[in-house]
Structure formats: C-alpha cells, structure tokens
Amino acid sequence: MSNASIVLVSLVLAVTAMGFLAARWGGANLESLEQWALGGRGFGTVVSWFLLGGDLYTAYTFIAVPALVYGVGALGFFAVPYATIAYPVALVVLVRFWGVARERGYVTTADFVRDRFGNRALEVAIALTGVVAAMPYIALQLVGMKAVFAQLGGGFAAHDGLPALTIGFVLLAGYTYTSGLRAPALIAFVKDALIYVTVIAAVIVIPAKLGGWEHVFAASQSVLQSRPKPSSIYLAPSQYFTYASMAFGSALSLFIYPHSITSVLSAKSQAVLRRNAALLPIYSLLLGLLALLGYCAIAAGIDVPQSAASSIVPLLFARFFPEWFAGVADAAVVIGALVPAAIMCIGAANLFASNVFRTFSAERSPVETRVAKLLTLGMCAAALAVIFFVRVPYVIDFQLLGGALMLQIFPAFVLGLWTRALHPKALLAGWGCGLVASCTMAFASGFGSNYTLHVFGTSLTGFIALYALVVNLLVSMTVTVVLRTVSDGAKH
Amino acid sequence: MRKAYVLLIVPFVATLLPFLYNHPEPALFGMPFFYWYQLAWVLITAAILGVVVWLAKGRDV
Numbered sequence: 377m378s379n380a381s382i383v384l385v386s387l388v389l390a391v392t393a394m395g396f397l398a399a400r401w402g403g404a405n406l407e408s409l410e411q412w413a414l415g416g417r418g419f420g421t422v423v424s425w426f427l428l429g430g431d432l433y434t435a436y437t438f439i440a441v442p443a444l445v446y447g448v449g450a451l452g453f454f455a456v457p458y459a460t461i462a463y464p465v466a467l468v469v470l471v472r473f474w475g476v477a478r479e480r481g482y483v484t485t486a487d488f489v490r491d492r493f494g495n496r497a498l499e500v501a502i503a504l505t506g507v508v509a510a511m512p513y514i515a516l517q518l519v520g521m522k523a524v525f526a527q528l529g530g531g532f533a534a535h536d537g538l539p540a541l542t543i544g545f546v547l548l549a550g551y552t553y554t555s556g557l558r559a560p561a562l563i564a565f566v567k568d569a570l571i572y573v574t575v576i577a578a579v580i581v582i583p584a585k586l587g588g589w590e591h592v593f594a595a596s597q598s599v600l601q602s603r604p605k606p607s608s609i610y611l612a613p614s615q616y617f618t619y620a621s622m623a624f625g626s627a628l629s630l631f632i633y634p635h636s637i638t639s640v641l642s643a644k645s646q647a648v649l650r651r652n653a654a655l656l657p658i659y660s661l662l663l664g665l666l667a668l669l670g671y672c673a674i675a676a677g678i679d680v681p682q683s684a685a686s687s688i689v690p691l692l693f694a695r696f697f698p699e700w701f702a703g704v705a706d707a708a709v710v711i712g713a714l715v716p717a718a719i720m721c722i723g724a725a726n727l728f729a730s731n732v733f734r735t736f737s738a739e740r741s742p743v744e745t746r747v748a749k750l751l752t753l754g755m756c757a758a759a760l761a762v763i764f765f766v767r768v769p770y771v772i773d774f775q776l777l778g779g780a781l782m783l784q785i786f787p788a789f790v791l792g793l794w795t796r797a798l799h800p801k802a803l804l805a806g807w808g809c810g811l812v813a814s815c816t817m818a819f820a821s822g823f824g825s826n827y828t829l830h831v832f833g834t835s836l837t838g839f840i841a842l843y844a845l846v847v848n849l850l851v852s853m854t855v856t857v858v859l860r861t862v863s864d865g866a867k868h
Numbered sequence: 869m870r871k872a873y874v875l876l877i878v879p880f881v882a883t884l885l886p887f888l889y890n891h892p893e894p895a896l897f898g899m900p901f902f903y904w905y906q907l908a909w910v911l912i913t914a915a916i917l918g919v920v921v922w923l924a925k926g927r928d929v
Contacts, residue, residue, distance in 0.1 A: 450890075456906045457883035460913045464876040467917060472928050590898030610902055611890045620884040647926070654917035660910045668903070 380694075381528055381704025384710065389546070391566050391711055395551025395559035395718075399448065402558070409745045410529035412556035413483060413726050415642040420650050423561060424643045428652060429659045430564030431639045433571070434513075434716040435520025437663050438635045440710050440772060443685035445670030449600045449607035451615055453667055457623040459660035462512050462630045467653040470496075470631055470640050474649055474791050477641055485637055486731035486748060495800035496735060501807050502785050503731035506634040509782040512774035513633070514759035517713035517720075518545070519686055519771050521567050522763070524706045527690035544714065549756040552718045553749050557642055560718040567715045569660065572707035574693075578705070579665045584670045592668075595675040600603045609671070618826050618837045625842035629783040632790070634723025686772075717759070725751035761836060773823035777814065780841035784810035787845075787852050797857040806852030814844040872923035879913040 377385070402418070404411040419427060437455075444452030446666040473488065482488050485506065488501035518541055525532035525540045532540045540660040551559045583589050593609055600607045611619055630636060643649050643747060665691075676695065693705040729748035730736060762771065798806075817827040817840045828837040882888070889905040896904045 441905050450902065453903070453906065460883055460906075460910050461879050463913060463917055464879055467920070468873065468876065475928070588898050593898065593900055593903075609900065610892070611886050613887070616886045616890070619886050624880075624884060636912065646928075650921045650926075654914050654921055657914040657917070661907060664903075664907045664910060852879070 377530070378703075379699040380703035380706060381530065381532065383700055384524075384528070384707045386568070387566075387704070387707035388547075388710060390548045391501075391563045391714070392551060394562050394566070394767075396549075396554055398551070398562040399555040401555075401562060404558075405596060406554075407555060407745055408740055409726070409730070409740050409748060411484060411720055413638065413743055413748060415557040415561055417478065417642055417649070418644050419561065419642045420644050421648050421655075424648050425655055426564040426568050427561045427642065428636075428639050428656055430560065430567045430715040431635055431719045432490050432656070432716075433659050433663060435517045435709070435713040435714070436615055436775070437666060438571075438712055439520040439523055439600065439686045439689055440516065440775075441663060441667045442670040442673070445667045446673050446688050447670075447682050447685050449596070449609050450519070450611045451607070452623075452670060453664075454619050454622045454626075455667055456660065456664045457620075458626040458630075459663050460657065461623065462491075462627040463653050463657055463660075465627055466631045469790055469793065471646050471649050471653075473637075474640060474643065474646055476793070479571060481740075482736075483633060483641065483740075484634070484727050484730055484736075486637050486727055486737040487783060489785075489788050489792060490731065490736040492796065493788070493800035493803065495804070498788060498800050498804050498807075499731050499735065501804060504728040504786060505785050505807070505811075506727045507724045507732075507780055510634050510720045510755070510776035511758055511762065512771060512778045513635075514717050514720045514755065515766070516760040516764045516775045517717040517770045518759060520713040521710050523686040524690045524709050526687060527694055528706065538764060541763060543552040544710070545717075545756050545760050548718055549721075549753050552721055552752050552756075556749075557638065557719065557722055560715045560722075561642070563711065563718075564715050567708070567711045570704060571712055574705040574708040575662045575665055577697070577701065578692070582669065582692060585696055586672060586675045592671050592675040596671040599674045610689075614837070618839070619695070621838035621842045622825065625783060625839040625845070626779065628786060628790075629779050629841060632783055632785055633720075634727055635719040636723075638719055638723040638726065686791075717756075717778045721755040721759075722748075724755050725749070749838070773818075776825045776840075777818045777823070780814035780818065780844055781811060782843045783845050784814065784848050787849055797856070798852050799859045802852045802855035802859060806848040806850075807857045809851040810844045810848030813847040814840055817843060870924060870927050872920045875916055878916060879909060882912075883909050895926050 404416050406412045441455045486499045486503040489502045521541055522537045525537040583592050586592050597609045673692055678688055678691055693702045725748040728751050729744045731746050784807050787806055821827045826837050827840050828835050890902055892900040894901055
C-alpha cells in the first residue's frame with residue numbers, strides 16, 4: 377500500500393471506531409426516536425456548528441463544484457452566491473420551524489405538514505419527496521468517494537472501486553444503525569478539521585506552484601475559450617438569469633432537505649441556530665476556494681473528459697501534495713462524504729418511518745425507531761445499488777433532478793409555517809404539477825439543470841427547480857381560490 | 869427589533885444581480901473582481917446575519 381492509502385485507511389478506521397463509540401455519548405436510551413435520530417435535541421452551538429457544517433458541505437462541495445467550474449467556467453461559481461444567501465433564508469425559516477417542532481414534538485417536515493393541514497395524502501407526498509430526493513444525494517457522496525479511490529489505484533480501484541465503496545458503506549451503515557445521529561455528530565469534528573487543513577493547504581500551495589492566481593485565471597480563460605464548446609471565466613449576459621436563478625433556487629431548497637432538517641432539529645435552542653446562521657458561512661468561504669481549484673486544475677494542464685471531471689480534485693492532491701498529505705486530503709473527501717451520507721440516511725428513514733409507514737403522532741411508538749433504524753440500512757443499500765447500476769454522470773443528473781423535486785415541498789412546508797391560507801388539496805395539486813413540470817423540463821433539456829423558456833419572442837434560460845416552483849405556486853393558489861369559491865357557494 | 873430582518877434583503881440584491889460584478893477590474897491578489905467580490909459577500913452576509921440576530925434580540929420574523 378502507498379503512504380497515501382495507509383493514511384486514508386487509518387483515518388477511516390479511526391472515525392469508524394468513533395462512530396460506534398458515539399452510542400455511549402450522553403448515556404442516552406437509543407430506543408427513543410428523538411434520542412437516536414436527533415441526538416436528544418441537545419446539541420449546543422459548537423457541536424451544531426460542526427454537525428451542520430459537516431452535513432451541508434458534502435461531496436457536492438468538494439468534488440462536484442470544482443468539477444463544474446472546471447467544465448463550464450464562471451457559471452459553476454453560482455454555488456458561492458447560493459451558499460451565501462442560503463443563510464438569510466435559514467435564519468428566517470428554520471428558527472421558526474425549530475420553535476414549532478420543539479413545542480409539538482416534530483421530527484420531520486411531514487410531521488409539521490400533517491399537523492398543520494390534517495391531510496394524510498399531503499403528508500405522504502411530502503415524506504416521499506424527501507426520501508426520493510435523498511437517494512441520488514447519497515449516491516453523489518459515493519461518487520465523491522469513488523473519485524478518490526480511482527486516483528489511489530491498487531485494491532481501491534479494483535472492479536471500478538465497488539468493493540472499496542461497499543466496505544465503506546457497510547461500516548457507515550453499522551455505526552449509523554447503532555449510534556444514530558450521535559455518530560455523524562462526533563465524526564463531524566474530525567471531518568471538518570481535515571477539510572479546513574486540506575483546503576487551507578490547497579489554496580496556499582497549489583496556486584503558488586502554478587505561478588499565482590493571476591496566472592491561474594489567465595491560463596483558465598485561454599483554455600476555456602479554445603474548447604470545442606467555449607466558455608469563459610466571466611458570465612455572458614445571457615447567463616445572468618441562469619446564474620441568479622440557480623443560486624436562488626438552490627438556496628431555497630438547501631435547508632428543506634431531510635438531512636438539513638435532521639441536523640437543525642438536533643440543536644438545543646433557537647439561540648444555537650441563530651448564532652450558527654451567522655457562523656456557518658465560514659464554510660461557504662471554503663466552498664468558494666474549493667470551486668477555484670477547478671481553475672487550478674485547468675492551469676495545471678489537467679485535461680480529462682467532462683464525464684471524468686469529478687477526478688480533478690484528487691488528481692490535484694496527488695500532483696501537488698507530498699504523498700502522506702495527499703492521504704490526509706483524500707481522507708477529508710471520503711470522511712466528508714460519509715458524514716452527510718449518514719445524516720441523509722437517518723433523515724430519509726425518519727420520514728419513511730414516521731410519515732409513510734405510520735402517520736404523525738406526538739406519542740411516538742418504539743416501533744418507529746426500529747423501523748427507522750432498519751430503513752437506514754435500506755437507504756445505504758439502495759444508494760449502493762444506484763452506484764452499481766447507474767453511470768456517474770447520470771448520478772449527478774439525478775441529484776439535480778432530486779433538488780428540483782425537493783423544492784416542491786416549499787409551498788406546503790415553508791409557506792405553511794406562516795399561513796394556512798392555501799388549501800391542503802390545492803397544495804397537493806401544486807406539488808403534483810411541480811413534480812410533473814420538473815421531470816418534463818429535465819427530460820426535454822436532456823437532464824440539464826436549466827431549461828430555456830421561449831416567451832414573447834425572447835428566450836430565458838433558468839433553473840428548472842425554480843420554474844417548477846412557480847408552476848407549483850400558481851396551481852396551489854388557483855386551486856385554493858376554486859375550492860374556497862365552490863365551498864362558499866355550497867353554503868349559500 | 870423585528871424591523872432588523874429587513875437588512876436580510878441586502879445580500880440577495882448584492883449577489884443575485886450578476887451585472888453588478890461581472891467584470892475583471894479591480895483585481896485583488898490577481899483574482900478578478902467577479903471572484904473576490906462574491907467571496908467578500910460571504911463574509912459581509914455573515915456580518916449582516918450577526919447584526920440582525922443581535923438587533924432582533926430573540927424575536928422571530
């Protein structure tokens with residue numbers, strides 16, 4: 377084994393041990409869903425900062441964002457405004473949700489929707505959306521791990537990396553089943569420390585060896601413009617709307633994913649969340665610097681086909697870091713993928729156990745915990761199956777589509793926090809139309825993330841998720857007006 | 869002071885209108901304006917959030 381592999385394996389085994397030991401943290405009874413899934417709702421500012429940071433910044437941040445910048449230039453940088461404005465949204469929406477969730481004992485978004493609107497079909501719809509959207513997101517974490525394994529070669533890369541991925545996920549399933557949310561919460565400390573060390577080293581060492589940022593940007597510009605499909609380190613005016621709509625749509629959906637909700641509800645108080653809304657953007661700065669590694673890869677002359685762009689970050693590590701430190705950096709990516717994967721499994725399993733298998737009730741039955749624990753194993757297995765049978769570029773496409781689907785719970789969940797004005801049946805109709813619109817536009821654009829609308833002789837290319845949300849809101853409002861008019865008519 | 873929440877509109881305006889910052893100059897440490905401006909807004913937004921949380925003194929929207 378190479379030095380890099382030895383460092384990586386040791387660090388992964390160390391966090392695995394931490395994951396199992398986390399079951400003893402706080403001496404809680406893990407038969408209770410609130411203890412197993414939400415860490416007893418007792419995490420303070422520091423634990424929540426590491427946990428939320430470890431949860432929200434995933435393989436998407438470390439692998440997919442740099443790959444996107446490498447592939448399309450400036451447009452890929454939308455992730456930075458996205459990761460900026462997500463926090464004002466979080467401060468407003470999540471602090472309020474945390475308040476009602478604590479008071480009424482909610483574990484999921486669908487718990488709230490059921491209690492608010494009293495509609496079973498809507499509850500199931502909201503829950504299944506979360507489960508379906510989480511699946512490709514977990515698979516994306518595996519894509520990140522796979523990219524690292526491919527770079528390491530040897531036993532890791534054997535059989536397309538599938539045996540190594542399976543071992544990683546069996547360990548993950550084991551400690552998540554045993555310890556619940558406490559496992560990723562404890563491992564998040566190691567993950568985040570590794571990520572900070574790696575990114576700081578990368579942005580100091582790599583651009584310096586490439587002749588400074590000025591050279592990195594100049595070299596990237598000339599390579600991007602000479603590609604068969606030219607792009608640029610600046611946006612074309614026709615991309616302004618695309619850029620803004622991707623940033624805005626993604627920011628609205630980030631915190632309604634089941635894994636975000638799970639981590640948010642594990643906070644001890646609203647004050648913890650408020651403080652973290654102001655402290656978590658530090659991670660977004662890392663995301664921005666990581667995004668620029670896409671240009672470093674171009675400037676370093678790394679030339680891979682678009683389908684292999686997820687390999688550029690591990691390639692940079694191998695080229696510019698001493699071997700042992702490349703192992704640390706690789707471990708940062710692998711552990712960085714395992715932490716959110718564990719929380720995604722827990723979040724999706726909660727939704728299924730509490731809102732599909734059973735219906736929301738404030739008196740939780742121990743059977744829900746058992747079902748949620750078993751479903752966590754099921755989610756891990758399903759995500760592995762996705763990686764076995766679906767090719768990598770499609771996994772990223774499905775993750776984008778998953779984001780568009782996820783945003784369709786916005787009217788019921790987020791607007792529902794402030795108003796009961798929309799009728800539950802109308803919300804269900806809006807949700808359905810939003811899903812159909814997302815899938816149709818995704819299909820029509822060849823599974824891109826953007827769709828071009830032709831209206832009044834001009835064309836407007838924007839984020840599918842946001843277009844579908846507009847459809848959803850229009851249907852929800854129209855059907856509400858119709859239903860209320862009909863029921864008023866019946867009274868007279 | 870619940871009015872403080874109005875400040876949260878500022879980061880949206882500053883980051884969602886790309887024509888405001890889609891240009892190379894002035895560069896900083898060799899980084900074009902487009903890039904360092906958006907990175908700077910990560911920190912400015914964090915500061916605004918801190919101020920809003922402080923001014924709102926535990927009150928929600």
